[in-house]
Amino acid sequence: MSSDMKISPDGTVTGGTAGSVTLADVLDVIGTILGIEDRVGTFDADTPLFGALPELDSLAVLELLTTLEDRFGITVDDDDLTGGLLETAGSLHAYVRDRAR
Numbered sequence: 001m002s003s004d005m006k007i008s009p010d011g012t013v014t015g016g017t018a019g020s021v022t023l024a025d026v027l028d029v030i031g032t033i034l035g036i037e038d039r040v041g042t043f044d045a046d047t048p049l050f051g052a053l054p055e056l057d058s059l060a061v062l063e064l065l066t067t068l069e070d071r072f073g074i075t076v077d078d079d080d081l082t083g084g085l086l087e088t089a090g091s092l093h094a095y096v097r098d099r100a101r
Contacts, residue, residue, distance in 0.1 A: 020097075020100070021072055021093070021096050021097040021100045022093075022097075023044075023045055023089065023090065023093045025072075025096075026068070026089065026092055026093040026096055027040050027041075027043050027089060027093075028040070029064065029067055029068055029071060030043070030049075030064065030089065030092075032067075033060060033063050033064045033067055034053065034055040034056060034060060034064070035055065036053070036055055043089050044089065044090075045088060045089055045090025045093065046088055046089075046090060047088060047089045047090075048087065048088055049086045049087065049088060049089060049092065050086035050087065056086070061086065068092075068096055072096055072099070072100045073100065074096060074099040074100055075099070076095075076099075080095070
């Protein structure tokens with residue numbers, strides 16, 4: 001996270017510059033929500049998510065997206081859930097980064 005970014009008490013990130021959400025930031029949320037902190041360090045942008053991680057079931061998807069919304073101050077629209085949003089770690093990162101601008 002850039003040094004000018006601040007995390008509010010509710011976990012929302014404020015400040016910073018456009019595109020300041022890194023893949024590592026998104027992977028941190030994925031690891032925490034899915035309880036796979038020990039494995040997420042090996043993930044990269046091409047790591048498949050939904051359908052490839054047994055921990056990422058429909059309930060975990062809701063928790064993951066809600067946490068990303070809260071942490072990065074974004075809103076995930078229902079229409080965005082199609083089209084590969086959760087296909088890879090990279091596709092999810094790009095989505096979050098673009099909306100956190």
